[in-house]
Amino acid sequence: MKLSTTRHGAALAVATLAVTSAIGVAATTTAASASAADNSIRVITHNLAKKNSALRGVVRKKEQLKGPEVILLQEVCSTMLPRMRRNLSPTVVFHARRSTEKCGSGGTVGEAVVWTGTGSSPVADVALGPKKDGHTYGLACLDFGRNGRSVRACSTHLVAAKAPQSYRNELTSAMGTHLGQWVGEKDVVIVGGDFNTTPKTYPMDQLYGRGNDAKGKFVELHQMATGKPERDGKATIGGGTDARKFDYIFASMKGARLSGGTENTCWKDGNPETTDCTTSNHRILWGNVPLKPLS
Known part of the structure; x- marks a missing residue:
C-alpha cells in the first residue's frame, strides 16, 4: 500500500x-x-413433572440458546408429544414407562429425547429390566451426526428416591451394559436424565468413569465444566438444605474432553407464561459437552 x-x-x-x-x-x-x-454439543435435560408449563419453559430455553442441541426430557406425558414435534423437532423418541390417568384417559408417562438439528434417526426402545410395580424403566435414544462424528443420545428416569439403592444399582448396571456396547460403536454417547440419587451413591459408580469408585466409561457435565474428577454438581431439585443433584448429563470419555464444558441450571422464578425457566420441581440443567478432536 x-x-x-x-x-x-x-x-x-x-x-x-x-x-x-x-x-x-x-x-x-x-x-x-x-x-x-x-467442537461441542449443547445438551439440555429436564424432568417436566407432567406439566405443560414446564415444557413451555424448555421451548423458551431452546429458543434462547438458538441450537442445535440435544434435549433429554423425563416425566413426559404422551399427550405432549404432538406439541414437542411442533415446537422442538419432528423426530421425538419416546419410551413409555407406565400408564397413568394423570396424563389423561389412556395416557402414558415416560422419557423422550430430541435433537433440534437435522438428520436424526430413532433407536429401538431399550428396557433396563422387566416391568416392576407398573414401571418399565428404560432408555429413549436417537442417533445423529455432529461435524463428522456419530452420536447416540439417550434420556432416562430411574426408580423414585425412596426405593432401595440395590434396585437402582440393578438398573444402572443394565444401563452400563448397553452403553458400553454403544461406546464401542459410536464416536460419542450421551446419556442423561433423572437418576433419583446423588452423585456419590454406589449405583452411580456404573456411569462415572472419573472420581472415587468409578467403574463406568463416562464423564459428567460438572466434571467437564470444572476439569476436576470430583463427583458433584449444581443442585437440580429442592431448595435450601434440601437442595440435591438428581439430574445428570454424561458423555462417553472416548469422545468427550475432560474439561472445557459448561454447566448451568435455572428454576422457578414467577409466572409460568412469562418466566424463561420452569414450573417443575426440578431445575433445568444444560451445558456444552466439549468434544475431542477427530483423529
Whole structure:
C-alpha cells in the first residue's frame, strides 16, 4: 500500500490500518467461536413433572440458546408429544414407562429425547429390566451426526428416591451394559436424565468413569465444566438444605474432553407464561459437552 506523506494522508492510512486490523480480529474471534461451537454439543435435560408449563419453559430455553442441541426430557406425558414435534423437532423418541390417568384417559408417562438439528434417526426402545410395580424403566435414544462424528443420545428416569439403592444399582448396571456396547460403536454417547440419587451413591459408580469408585466409561457435565474428577454438581431439585443433584448429563470419555464444558441450571422464578425457566420441581440443567478432536 502506498502511503501519503501529508498529515491527512498519514491519518487516513493509520485509520485504514486500524479498521483492517479490527476486521481481522473480529473475523478471527468469530471463527474461533464457530470452531468452539462445532467442537461441542449443547445438551439440555429436564424432568417436566407432567406439566405443560414446564415444557413451555424448555421451548423458551431452546429458543434462547438458538441450537442445535440435544434435549433429554423425563416425566413426559404422551399427550405432549404432538406439541414437542411442533415446537422442538419432528423426530421425538419416546419410551413409555407406565400408564397413568394423570396424563389423561389412556395416557402414558415416560422419557423422550430430541435433537433440534437435522438428520436424526430413532433407536429401538431399550428396557433396563422387566416391568416392576407398573414401571418399565428404560432408555429413549436417537442417533445423529455432529461435524463428522456419530452420536447416540439417550434420556432416562430411574426408580423414585425412596426405593432401595440395590434396585437402582440393578438398573444402572443394565444401563452400563448397553452403553458400553454403544461406546464401542459410536464416536460419542450421551446419556442423561433423572437418576433419583446423588452423585456419590454406589449405583452411580456404573456411569462415572472419573472420581472415587468409578467403574463406568463416562464423564459428567460438572466434571467437564470444572476439569476436576470430583463427583458433584449444581443442585437440580429442592431448595435450601434440601437442595440435591438428581439430574445428570454424561458423555462417553472416548469422545468427550475432560474439561472445557459448561454447566448451568435455572428454576422457578414467577409466572409460568412469562418466566424463561420452569414450573417443575426440578431445575433445568444444560451445558456444552466439549468434544475431542477427530483423529
